[in-house]
Amino acid sequence: MTTPRFDDLIHPSTRLSIVSLLAAADWVEFGYLRDQLSLSDSALSKQLSTLEEAGYVAVDRTVRRRVRARLTRNGHAAFQGHVAALRVIVSTADAASAGQAGNRPSD
Amino acid sequence: MDELTAEQARAALDTVERSRRRVIDEIDVPPWYWISVAAGWIVLGVIAELDHPLVTTLATLAFGAAHSMVAPRVINGRHRSRRVSVRADVAGSHLAAVVLAGLVVLVGVTIAAALALNADGARHPAAEAAVLVAIIIVLGGPLLLATARRRAVRTGAAS
Numbered sequence: 113m114t115t116p117r118f119d120d121l122i123h124p125s126t127r128l129s130i131v132s133l134l135a136a137a138d139w140v141e142f143g144y145l146r147d148q149l150s151l152s153d154s155a156l157s158k159q160l161s162t163l164e165e166a167g168y169v170a171v172d173r174t175v176r177r178r179v180r181a182r183l184t185r186n187g188h189a190a191f192q193g194h195v196a197a198l199r200v201i202v203s204t205a206d207a208a209s210a211g212q213a214g215n216r217p218s219d
Numbered sequence: 220m221d222e223l224t225a226e227q228a229r230a231a232l233d234t235v236e237r238s239r240r241r242v243i244d245e246i247d248v249p250p251w252y253w254i255s256v257a258a259g260w261i262v263l264g265v266i267a268e269l270d271h272p273l274v275t276t277l278a279t280l281a282f283g284a285a286h287s288m289v290a291p292r293v294i295n296g297r298h299r300s301r302r303v304s305v306r307a308d309v310a311g312s313h314l315a316a317v318v319l320a321g322l323v324v325l326v327g328v329t330i331a332a333a334l335a336l337n338a339d340g341a342r343h344p345a346a347e348a349a350v351l352v353a354i355i356i357v358l359g360g361p362l363l364l365a366t367a368r369r370r371a372v373r374t375g376a377a378s
Contacts (some may be wrong), residue, residue, distance in 0.1 A: 129238050133242060136306055137245075140242075198228040198340050
């Protein structure tokens with residue numbers, strides 16, 4: 113069971129997209145991330161550096177000098193906690209609106 | 220967290236799901252694999268027509284050996300390109316077993332089709348049966364992977 117934990121570092125849209133892509137993969141090439149997210153090299157490098165500094169992402173260089181990014185164990189835990197927190201927000205709102213609908217007097 | 224509205228949370232979850240689906244789109248077996256297996260099947264069928272059991276046995280063993288060297292890397296569906304390695308739990312750990320089981324079933328289909336064609340008086344029953352199964356491989360392989368991708372989407376949506 114994942115503990116819901118909202119993560120301010122992951123939440124911004126671009127970083128959430130990057131982390132979500134990495135969460136479904138063992139590793140992803142820099143070029144794939146750049147193409148999928150329509151980012152410039154420098155913009156993607158900046159986002160990856162931020163995630164790397166937080167310990168969420170590891171960036172490796174292959175023997176063919178290709179750059180690969182992968183989510184670390186901490187990154188996976190933070191991502192799963194963040195998604196769980198988002199689901200809690202949605203389910204709480206859904207439960208509240210369902211309760212309001214239930215309390216509304218019928219015609 | 221308290222400041223985030225349900226709509227914003229939904230939008231963020233949509234972003235997560237979209238990204239996951241992009242990776243799921245990468246689940247595939249390279250087309251050359253299906254074409255190679257189909258070509259090998261036809262070659263074995265033609266060799267079987269030569270009616271030299273030793274040659275047929277050696278060719279079948281060679282085909283099996285070549286397949287066992289290549290297949291483990293590609294039939295798990297996780298390495299369509301060299302740009303992404305899809306996680307095993309996303310691709311489905313059973314995918315390789317399903318592909319292999321499908322090939323085993325097709326061996327039976329080939330034998331059954333060859334026997335039926337032979338009974339029907341076909342001149343080259345083994346080769347014709349092999350061509351039939353080769354077509355099934357080339358058309359059915361990609362369909363199988365499309366099913367695996369749909370299943371991966373459903374699995375993610377349910378979790």
